[in-house]
Amino acid sequence: MRKGILGSILCFLFFIGTAQAQKGAELKLQDVYKKNIYGQKGFGPVRWMKDNKGYSTLEVNKEIGGRDIVRYDAKSGARSVLVSASKLIPENENTPITISDYQWSLDNNKLLLFTNTRKVWRYHTRGDYWVLDLKTNKLTRLGKSLPTATLMFAKFSPDASKVAYVSELNIYSEDLQSHTIKPLTTDGGDNIVNGTFDWVYEEELNCRDGFRWSPDGKNIAYWQSDTKDVGTFYMINNVDSIYSKPIPMPYPKVGTELSTVKVGVVSVDHGKTKWFKVPGDAKNNYLARMDFIPNSNEVMIQQLNRRQNTNMVYIGDIHTMELTNILTEKDDAFLDIHDDVRWLDNEKYFTWSSERDGWLHLYKVSRDGKEIKPITKGNFDVVKINCIDPKGGYVYYIASPDNYTQRYLYRSRIDGKGKAERITPADQSGQSSYQISNDAKWGIQIFQNAVTPPIYSLVSLPNHKERRVLEDNKELKERYDALELNPKEFVKVDIGDEVLDAWMIKPKDFDPNKKYPLLFYVYGEPAGSTVQDNWGGGSLWDQYMAQQGYIVMSVDNRGTKTPRGNKWRKSIYGQIGILASEDQSKAAKAILGTYDFLDSKRVGIWGWSGGGQMTMNCLFRYPEIYSSGLAVSFVSDQRLYDATYQERYMGLLEDNAKGYHDGSPINFAQNLEGNLMIIHGTADDNVHYQSFEMLVNRLIKHNKMFDMMSYPMRAHSIYERENTSYHLRQTMERYWKNNLPAGGK
Template identity: 75%
Template structure:
């Protein structure tokens, strides 16, 4: 073999080797906005919805039936995993219809003999709460539509009577009761319409007090107690539809803003077969109070009512007798700042005691209180917040709850004895670092456990409690995990920023191929308000937008300032009271300066900040108040003047306007717009029913007044989330990306 041949073969072998090396070092697939927002290539799978059966031995869920073209309701035995079809899709095919009913929600009667199906739903502001209802009788197989005389998709909150013979529901602001055997419909309220709202709520009750379903069956099925709201006197805000016709169309929205009248709300009782409504005479001006909660006490003719005053720093608990229509105040909670309503009431010991969540000792804890309010005993003890009550196991004497005493970004299941003795027990394995949530059976023996953290999409399992033994995996999202890992991204890294008064939690994402010797522009993502938190050890969709921006060459950081919704105690959460936008932007600015000193790879001359909703307001406050720090900002769907936002939220955290006029002024970024120095872009949807487009236009007007140049983008007839319409989400993110690349 001559030398030329040998060299040729060597070159071939070297080429093959180089190709193999190159193949082994292939660049990871690129993260694209199209894959995130159009192709939804990184969507995670869920399991359920799950309903634990009343025997606590199994649960029901929905599964596709390809042959029938709908969904079956299937029962799984918790111990054995045995699968039983409870209701097949074919059973939900109405006479004359070719396809089964689409199940948006379902409810069993008390004896499990009937099934209530919610279908053909439509959105009311945030949620699909209007639609049609059908009842399937499992004994006879008959499927009947309720409210046949009602207009399609106008029925709300249907529920069985305690004995399962009737169903009550709301339609067009009145309450009806339908007899299932005869299909006879009895209208039990008649004044609903215009400004009178029966059995449901106005916008602000739904948004800020989480009130939607506005009526309750009495335990004996003879009466219905319900809320009635009178919106007369509430200011009407008009959303303007300019895109569906050659003429604009105003959309009226009764919306109480700071300092303006609230709906007058009262609670009445009416016989389930009709008659006159009798009203509770609850002390206090109905325009200046909220009736935030009302429920029947089991096995009684009494209701428990929670009445908040307008500043929301006093909650009076009333017991109302529906026969005598008398009221007794058994408990009054007060606070120097604000109180949050809760749904953790459970009656114990033959209704002699009830559970109650309070921050009276500086932490959010569960208490046991006697029916007359005279005995109050702490159940969960320690310097930690109870984040959520999962199950009260009265038979075995335990309460199961979510908390995180040592790491505020994570969540674990604990349990305490209901008698307050003994130590708090950790139930979630300590090795499962991240966030765990549970849907527990009523006897606390079983739970659907969902685990996640910043690098792990939801892993859903059936576990046995209290040992937390995994019985079977229900969904592990392993394909999504593989696809995500193939991107080769740098995960969020958590750290703390000591600003002197307090250490704040934060996270950072670095670009792939990060070089500590380089200088990188910094992009802060901010929220900063009491309604939420950004620094959480949770999947959160893989933080793909933040990861995408990091891959464009930015360091991305988020910080939770004081006042955000984290389990750090009452003092932490109350710190923001009366100074929304003031303390938070100060905390954010101090943390930014500290971060510049901690990380030499950050270019402090190229610092941007952005946020949505409350985070948009925070962006503006930081840009206007601290122009030496933040050179570029992008504010989405923001409040520019706190007086423009709804009374319930803003007054809860700021106090009444007459008591804190200076706080409202100093916390509103519009009053500091003249100090803008950097590059700013503002974005808003014109049909935002939550934070009105008015906030956008008023700020724009102020910036023009002071000759401040800026960028702006309006999305016609898009709501607060700016997602409606073809291609909207991708267009929004492309717009944001271009702004950052052009200006940071």
């Protein structure tokens, strides 16, 4: 999905630099994008142990390098080394393996370690796996007969006697005693994808790991995709050789063929796949979710139709291969897929997230789908389910009924009785997220707001008593405070038929008697939100531009990903880019009419990805408001983007051709009156460089003057290769100073 800079800005960065923070320090681009002195520390990764009394995490071993896996007792804080880095040194080597991720077997007696990772599209999901047997201290690399760094999604069987994984699009099982490797599929390769997914399933349906162990460990259920009918898009590498190299990728654009996807079951012993015959055309439906029902030989399969407004939920018997439709979820606009299924009461009921009452809530559903009762209730959305505790009788979740820019922990009774109870203390204003133990007695809280970098704390639940701080990012906070910046001001903008959330940043030397240029940062699409009371890297680019003499603002229009109910989110259905740009224009007019210190002759707008598209829709449709725009990694014609995302929010092209035309800025390029700069990476596998070139072609046709910058072999977030991020921000700064004169007048 076109999250663009929203995704990359939230990535954890490690703090670099030790210089003492000085009050009145100057915010410099090179410090942010080159020296990274405002990077933040994370904590973890954390795994709650089986007994729920302690958690494991990684810590540097200062003597030999590498990282130890240590355990902390939640109550006492007592520390013990579970696995020393000295045990992670392979035979005939001198240094420990680098741990990128790890997982425990169910009995906590074995450890699976992920290392030597490689990027597959967005994420590092391919690499090497090692198993450490804690009883024998034996360390063994898995898949020794397979090519190095090709293993994906390795996981223990329920009894930890085997590990299954994907290598080069086939699924394998490896016995952990004999280390015999058995191929469970052999047809993977070319257009056949086993146990993982094509690009669009990963990007838009959040599907990566494509197989599941049965509860008895005898079978594996998995997805298979056939991409043979999907159109191939070619990116071109012109910089790493004297000859260009085409990079092919199956990529279904709006209205074109999707992958043919099916779910099969293979016996670990016999190795012959049986396939579920899910009703409907496999090319025009998505098998969006599949998982085993605990303590059974049945799987739950969710089938989403191509329009993505109907979700058919089936239970499938892996022995008879019979399917039973137990639940059908529908929406007049579109449905989102949720991962909140938890089986209860000896698998007689399951939990299910739905917007059926106009708000996103959790329900308890009988196994046959005939009984559906609400667990959470009220005029608010459940943002995220954190923990379902059947023994304690509560579900813990994130919500924010009164302030859509903030997030807090709540709990509700699983039996649906009583009211929602807020757990996060009232004095912790901002956003909190949690990693909660299975018994719901402990949680690791991450608290942040617009002026506070993430603070990691261990808290007891449900009293939310802080037991100890795990990471406070104190040095980063001191550096940030030393800049003495004006913090974001969160404001409301009344556009007549809706009140929108927004924020504003003013220069340090702000003079209310002067008039300043107004620079909007926009996203505006359903995949994200810009107006959130979180750290977001300190919004240092926005702060930097404010210090150059701009008033910087951002507004969340209708349809953005905020917890404001079904009506808000679905309002943009069929009119991406149309309603949102109208909301943005109304907001701009309301803001200019409210604040006397804004110069209506100097109004700029910029955005990344979906925000780049929104920038051009605003600039081309409302040239009387915006004098300058800058669009990065944008979609110029919605038909060029992937089918799954675009059809979810716009409907099918055959049903909404006018909406696709009117929502695409390329069709209004002739209206450009002000200044425009466009920027794109030529290796963008998400929003293809084609979108950039087609817009350039159209602007030339209409004799429109503009600025442009291409970044060779950079992807959607334009950060790869040396000095890229710094160069990009300098380019953006130069454009704004040349085209939207800075400073109060």
